[in-house]
Amino acid sequence: MKLALIIDDYLPNSTRVGAKMFHELAVELVTHGHQVTVITPDPTIAQRLICDELDGVNIWRFRSGPIKDVNKILRAVNETLLSCRAWLAIKDNVQPSTFDGIIYYSPSIFWGRLVYHLKRRCSCKAYLVLRDLFPQWVIDAGLLRAGTLFEKYFRLFERYSYKQADSIGLMSEKNLQVFKEQHGHYPGEVLRNWASISAVGHPDDNYVSIREKLGLQDKVIYFYGGNIGHAQDMANLMRLARNMQHHVSAHFLFVGQGDEVELINKLAKEWGLTNFSYLPSVNQSEFKCILNEIDVGLFSLSAQHTAHNFPGKLLGYMVHSLPILGSVNRGNDLLEIINVNKAGFIHVNGEDDALLQSAERLCLEKDLRQCLGRNAQELLKQQFSVCAAAQTIETQLEAKNAFN
Numbered sequence: 001m002k003l004a005l006i007i008d009d010y011l012p013n014s015t016r017v018g019a020k021m022f023h024e025l026a027v028e029l030v031t032h033g034h035q036v037t038v039i040t041p042d043p044t045i046a047q048r049l050i051c052d053e054l055d056g057v058n059i060w061r062f063r064s065g066p067i068k069d070v071n072k073i074l075r076a077v078n079e080t081l082l083s084c085r086a087w088l089a090i091k092d093n094v095q096p097s098t099f100d101g102i103i104y105y106s107p108s109i110f111w112g113r114l115v116y117h118l119k120r121r122c123s124c125k126a127y128l129v130l131r132d133l134f135p136q137w138v139i140d141a142g143l144l145r146a147g148t149l150f151e152k153y154f155r156l157f158e159r160y161s162y163k164q165a166d167s168i169g170l171m172s173e174k175n176l177q178v179f180k181e182q183h184g185h186y187p188g189e190v191l192r193n194w195a196s197i198s199a200v201g202h203p204d205d206n207y208v209s210i211r212e213k214l215g216l217q218d219k220v221i222y223f224y225g226g227n228i229g230h231a232q233d234m235a236n237l238m239r240l241a242r243n244m245q246h247h248v249s250a251h252f253l254f255v256g257q258g259d260e261v262e263l264i265n266k267l268a269k270e271w272g273l274t275n276f277s278y279l280p281s282v283n284q285s286e287f288k289c290i291l292n293e294i295d296v297g298l299f300s301l302s303a304q305h306t307a308h309n310f311p312g313k314l315l316g317y318m319v320h321s322l323p324i325l326g327s328v329n330r331g332n333d334l335l336e337i338i339n340v341n342k343a344g345f346i347h348v349n350g351e352d353d354a355l356l357q358s359a360e361r362l363c364l365e366k367d368l369r370q371c372l373g374r375n376a377q378e379l380l381k382q383q384f385s386v387c388a389a390a391q392t393i394e395t396q397l398e399a400k401n402a403f404n
Helices: 017-031 072-080 082-093 112-122 136-140 149-163 173-182 210-214 234-243 261-270 284-291 313-319 334-340 352-364 366-383 386-401
Strands: 002-006 035-042 049-054 057-063 101-106 125-130 167-170 188-190 220-227 250-257 276-279 296-300 324-328 344-348
Touching: 002 017, 002 112, 017 035, 017 057, 017 101, 017 313, 017 386, 035 082, 049 082, 057 082, 072 082, 082 112, 101 112, 101 386, 112 125, 112 149, 125 386, 167 173, 167 386, 173 188, 220 234, 220 284, 220 313, 220 352, 234 250, 234 261, 234 296, 234 352, 250 261, 261 276, 284 313, 296 313, 313 324, 313 366, 324 334, 324 352, 334 344, 334 366, 344 352, 344 366, 352 366
Parallel strands: 002 035, 002 101, 035 057, 101 125, 125 167, 167 188, 220 250, 220 296, 250 276, 296 324, 324 344
Antiparallel strands: 049 057
C-alpha cells in the first residue's frame, strides 16, 4: 500500500516520544513492503513544502507556525490552521492514486480536515492512532472548565477528527472503555504503544558520558525523560526525590521540556535538593545513549486523569532493560500490566510512602533492578512491539480497502 502518515512533530529535529514512535512505525511499514510518506509541519522552513527522506521514509514538511513550547493561545491558533496549511502545501502532489491508506496521530486533534481531503481525493480509508484524550485531560487537570466556549471549540475539532477515522486505536483496554463511554459510536480497538527492540543507542565519538558530565559515577540514577507538564504531575516525582535525600547513592535526573520545568527547578531550590539535576531536551541519539547509563526509569501521571494513558517513555525504558517506577491515576490498567509482569513498581498517585519504599528497594538491591529490567524488555517483546502495531493497522486498512 501507499500510505500517508500524519503527525504534528517528527524526526530528526524532534525530541518527543511520539515522533520517535511514529518514525519507528513508518520504518516498520517500509520493511513490510509499503511506500510511506509522512506529512508533518515545520515552522523553520521558508518554502511552502519541502520533500526529503529519512531511513527509507518519504517526508513532506509543510510550512507552519510554531506549535511546541509556545504560549497556549499561539499554539491553539497554529494548530487550528494545521489542516489548512497542510492541504494548501500538498494538494498539487496528491492524485487519486497517490495514497491507499492514511494513518494519523493524535495529538493533535486538528487533522480532521486534512484527512477528509485526502480520503475524498484518494478514495481510501483512515486509521487514527489516538494517544491523548484531549480536551478531556486538561479538564481533568483543572486547566479548562467544562462547558466553556473553549471546551466547545476543542470538542468540535475532536469530534470531527474522530468522524474521519474508519478505525481508532487506543493504548489500553481501560482507555478504550472510557472512550466508548464518551464517544460510543466511533469504531475503537486497542492499539498499544510500541517500540523497536533495535532502538538501543550506541555512543559516537562526540558523546560525553552523562555520569562524567554530572559527576554521578557512583550513583543509582533515577531518570525521567520527556514532557515535563501538568498531565505528568511532576511535583509527585519531586516529592519522591526529596524523600530519598537520605540515600546518598541515589540521584534524580530529569531531561525534557514542558510547562512544569519552572516548577521542578523552583521546588528543587526551595527544598535544597542535592540529589536532583535537570537538563533541557537532547536529540534522540543522545537520549538513547543516556538511557544506556541510567538505572531506573521514572514516570508519573496526574491523579486527576479519567483516561488511562500508557506513557510512551516507558517503551524506551523497556528497550534498555530498565526497571520502571512510577505513579498512575486510580484504575489505570498500566499498574497491573507492569506489576503482574514484574517489570517494575507502579503505585496510585498519592501513595507516597509506597512509592518511596519501592524506590528504596531499587536503590539498595542491584539484583532486583536487573531482574525487573529483564522482565521489562520481555514484556516489550510480548505486548509492545512495533511489528505488532504495524500488523494491527495493516489489518484494518486492508480490510476496509477490500470493500472499496
